[in-house]
Amino acid sequence: MGKDEDKKEDTTMADATKVEEKTEEEAEKEAVVVPPLEAAALRLEKSLGAYQSSEKDASSYSYYSNPAKVVRRWLSTSSGASGQATLEDISQAAQALLDPATTTKLELLVTSTAMTTEDDTTPPTYLKAAAIQVQTWLLSLKARLLWRAKDTTAAVNLCQEGILLIMTTLEQATNSTSASVSSLFPLNARLWRWLALATEEGAVLRVDMAKAHNMALLRRDVDTAATLLNCMLRDLLQNSQVEQAQKLLSNSTFPETASNNQLCRFLYYSGRIQALRLEYTSSYSNLSQSLRKAPTNTALGFRIAAQRLLVVVQLLMGEIPERPVFFTAGMKQELEPYLLITQAVRRGDLAVFTKVVSEQKERLQADETYTLISRLAHQVVKAGLRKLQVSYSRLSLQDVADRLGLASAQQAEFVVAKAVRDGVLDATLHPKEGYVQSHDLVNVYATKEPAEAFHRRIAYCLTTHNDAVRAMRYPPDAYKKQLEASRGNRRRRGGEDKTDEEKAAELEDELDEDY
Amino acid sequence: SPYYHHHYIMSSLNDIVSQLETCVTNQDVDSGKSLLPQVKVSFLTAPEHTALAAQGLECGALLTLMEGDLEAFSRLVALLLPYYHNNQGASSTTTAKQHLIVGLHLMQLLVEHRLSEFHALLEILNEKLVSTEACLSYPVGLERQLMVGLYDEIMSTPIPHASYQFFVNHYLEQTVRDNIADGMEVSYQELTVSEAAQRMKFATLPELQSYVQEHRPDWIWMENPGSEAVLSFAPVDTTVTAADIGADDWIQQSLQYATEMERIV
Numbered sequence A: 001m002g003k004d005e006d007k008k009e010d011t012t013m014a015d016a017t018k019v020e021e022k023t024e025e026e027a028e029k030e031a032v033v034v035p036p037l038e039a040a041a042l043r044l045e046k047s048l049g050a051y052q053s054s055e056k057d058a059s060s061y062s063y064y065s066n067p068a069k070v071v072r073r074w075l076s077t078s079s080g081a082s083g084q085a086t087l088e089d090i091s092q093a094a095q096a097l098l099d100p101a102t103t104t105k106l107e108l109l110v111t112s113t114a115m116t117t118e119d120d121t122t123p124p125t126y127l128k129a130a131a132i133q134v135q136t137w138l139l140s141l142k143a144r145l146l147w148r149a150k151d152t153t154a155a156v157n158l159c160q161e162g163i164l165l166i167m168t169t170l171e172q173a174t175n176s177t178s179a180s181v182s183s184l185f186p187l188n189a190r191l192w193r194w195l196a197l198a199t200e201e202g203a204v205l206r207v208d209m210a211k212a213h214n215m216a217l218l219r220r221d222v223d224t225a226a227t228l229l230n231c232m233l234r235d236l237l238q239n240s241q242v243e244q245a246q247k248l249l250s251n252s253t254f255p256e257t258a259s260n261n262q263l264c265r266f267l268y269y270s271g272r273i274q275a276l277r278l279e280y281t282s283s284y285s286n287l288s289q290s291l292r293k294a295p296t297n298t299a300l301g302f303r304i305a306a307q308r309l310l311v312v313v314q315l316l317m318g319e320i321p322e323r324p325v326f327f328t329a330g331m332k333q334e335l336e337p338y339l340l341i342t343q344a345v346r347r348g349d350l351a352v353f354t355k356v357v358s359e360q361k362e363r364l365q366a367d368e369t370y371t372l373i374s375r376l377a378h379q380v381v382k383a384g385l386r387k388l389q390v391s392y393s394r395l396s397l398q399d400v401a402d403r404l405g406l407a408s409a410q411q412a413e414f415v416v417a418k419a420v421r422d423g424v425l426d427a428t429l430h431p432k433e434g435y436v437q438s439h440d441l442v443n444v445y446a447t448k449e450p451a452e453a454f455h456r457r458i459a460y461c462l463t464t465h466n467d468a469v470r471a472m473r474y475p476p477d478a479y480k481k482q483l484e485a486s487r488g489n490r491r492r493r494g495g496e497d498k499t500d501e502e503k504a505a506e507l508e509d510e511l512d513e514d515y
Numbered sequence B: 001s002p003y004y005h006h007h008y009i010m011s012s013l014n015d016i017v018s019q020l021e022t023c024v025t026n027q028d029v030d031s032g033k034s035l036l037p038q039v040k041v042s043f044l045t046a047p048e049h050t051a052l053a054a055q056g057l058e059c060g061a062l063l064t065l066m067e068g069d070l071e072a073f074s075r076l077v078a079l080l081l082p083y084y085h086n087n088q089g090a091s092s093t094t095t096a097k098q099h100l101i102v103g104l105h106l107m108q109l110l111v112e113h114r115l116s117e118f119h120a121l122l123e124i125l126n127e128k129l130v131s132t133e134a135c136l137s138y139p140v141g142l143e144r145q146l147m148v149g150l151y152d153e154i155m156s157t158p159i160p161h162a163s164y165q166f167f168v169n170h171y172l173e174q175t176v177r178d179n180i181a182d183g184m185e186v187s188y189q190e191l192t193v194s195e196a197a198q199r200m201k202f203a204t205l206p207e208l209q210s211y212v213q214e215h216r217p218d219w220i221w222m223e224n225p226g227s228e229a230v231l232s233f234a235p236v237d238t239t240v241t242a243a244d245i246g247a248d249d250w251i252q253q254s255l256q257y258a259t260e261m262e263r264i265v
Helices: A002-017 A036-056 A067-077 A079-083 A087-097 A131-148 A152-172 A175-183 A185-198 A202-218 A222-238 A242-251 A260-276 A280-293 A300-317 A323-327 A336-347 A350-359 A361-367 A370-374 A377-391 A397-404 A409-422 A449-471 A476-493 A500-512 B002-026 B029-045 B047-067 B070-086 B098-111 B115-124 B127-132 B134-148 B151-156 B162-187 B193-199 B205-215 B247-264
Strands: A394-396 A427-430 A435-438 B190-192 B219-222 B230-233
Touching: A036 A067, A036 A079, A036 A087, A036 A131, A067 A079, A067 A175, A067 A185, A067 A222, A087 A131, A131 A152, A131 A185, A152 A185, A175 A185, A185 A202, A185 A222, A202 A222, A222 A242, A222 A260, A242 A260, A242 B115, A260 A280, A260 A300, A260 A370, A260 B115, A280 A300, A300 A323, A300 A336, A300 A370, A323 A336, A336 A350, A336 A377, A350 A361, A350 A377, A361 A370, A370 B115, A377 A397, A377 A409, A377 B134, A394 A397, A397 A409, A397 A435, A409 A427, A409 B151, A409 B162, A427 B162, A449 B247, B002 B029, B002 B047, B029 B047, B029 B070, B047 B070, B047 B098, B047 B162, B070 B098, B098 B115, B098 B134, B098 B162, B115 B134, B127 B134, B134 B151, B134 B162, B151 B162, B162 B193, B162 B205, B162 B230, B190 B193, B193 B205, B193 B230, B205 B219
Parallel strands: none
Antiparallel strands: A394 A435, A427 A435, B190 B230, B219 B230
């Protein structure tokens, strides 16, 4: 198969170059299939090559003012090819595309000895513009395959070699080749991610990750910085170091221009840390944002994890999640224990709740939500008391104890007294007669509650609107060019108009004090 | 020679630690305190003796509790916690007193109301241990009881170790009593003094009286000739004043809406 593939590739390249001289009989040749990995690599070569040639031609702007963006887009389009690649495919592609003379450490990718084809008419065409990129890409693919095959030491080794390769390229880069420098950033991020997943020595890697994160920030390498931040948070959370994770979170800023998937992960980790530290409101908003931004067709595992945590945080805040949430496609089985727990919380019966939790204990421990669920005891009591207050105007304390699953009327008395103090319900206890009397329900529209609820929603809509306006980006250079042209006209007329940007900046300065 | 030096330190450290253990048993705080600095130095400087030094530090921690010095206790615990975490291995126990010290630290966090640290520490601890070790399950259960309001359970649960008595005496009784009193004040209109005393776990009426005079000046102690005295709680002031409208918030919100609308339009 190898020889045939090499031959086919040579034929395809030959076709492309000789297209003007093509005779009819050549055109009738059936279309040959280029192996997908190599096709993808050739596409990248074309894109990056176009950029490099236009860089020398400085007068014309090319579309690719951002090589990192090119590589990112290319990575997503080639994910189909990379998802199906095997170790052999990688080896072949490496042999076909990478020039042995200039490529260091080619032996990492090439598994079998060099294959010679008998009728090797045209010399293999090696990549020039995209050589390092494709090499590191192939390294990351191979690392992923090895990790999936549980060969973690080899995967770790490959990732480290890849990162080293990128680092040396970056160091040797001069200004004229700045294009190739930033185009390596997304690949660097990938290698770090596989390294973090594959490694088992978490503590040692933490120091390296922190250093690499700093350097990435200095280089304005948004992809690597975001990826490393998420990897570090994941590592700390897996070792239950909540306080340290919180410190990391508070000392670092997540870059705004990072990819959506990294943002989703970051929001999930922030939400988890906040839930563990009892900051339920901010945790809830982070987790719901993460779910909203998550891809709808894929990433089912991530969405399940986020949804699970969201349900738990909602329960901890005292709200009952809606029933349809538990029946979302693909999540029904995963969320089943949480449905049972939600039902127990709604009933308000402490004894039933304890029973359900102890039955589901192993499942919850596997999901790492057991500690959070154990905090729900007082929410159960609150929910139960509220139900009773709404349905009865007067209820004997013994009945309260029975319905809430408490031990005695005396205990029920204490619990109700505490609830009244906490503002959960509005009632008076009559100990002699042994009942609790709830006060008439206050007309809620006479209080500030509706205004507060409206304000929360309005603030959210306004923030979304402002974010959307800020996110409307024009290619900044093109805009400025037009602006220069129009301002040139205006200047001749003698006015002094500020640009929209400057006006907006002024407004923001004024308003910053209010916020 | 270094071998002799190492041996010398080892044996003297051994002596010190055993002396500390005796101090703990005899509740001899002062002599324990004088031995402690040497143990601290060995803990920090001699890595091969950390296991032994850790035991010494634990004794020191127990002694500080006997004296009631919570700050010194915190400092020693801050040294010990990372040691436990790094040297746990498969057995999850490094020294005999590990669970006791961790449990006491949890109690400290609870009474100082540092709840997020309390829960963060719980995350790190092994699940099974927390449910089986009495030293650890006591603070966890206590937190639950305080949150739900099961004050009678608190008073009846036995403490797992004598050193917990410090927290119970100085903080718990007071906290629980204050909580119960707060609850009583808003949920009852009046109570007979004997009932009040029973709920707040006062043994005698004069105790209740002194508590009311000291901490609850707004409660009214009404003597009823012929029957029991009654404790009446001052009615909640329901008159609404201008300040209650909370106009500041609304003004600020409306101003925000106005500026945002101007931006859009």
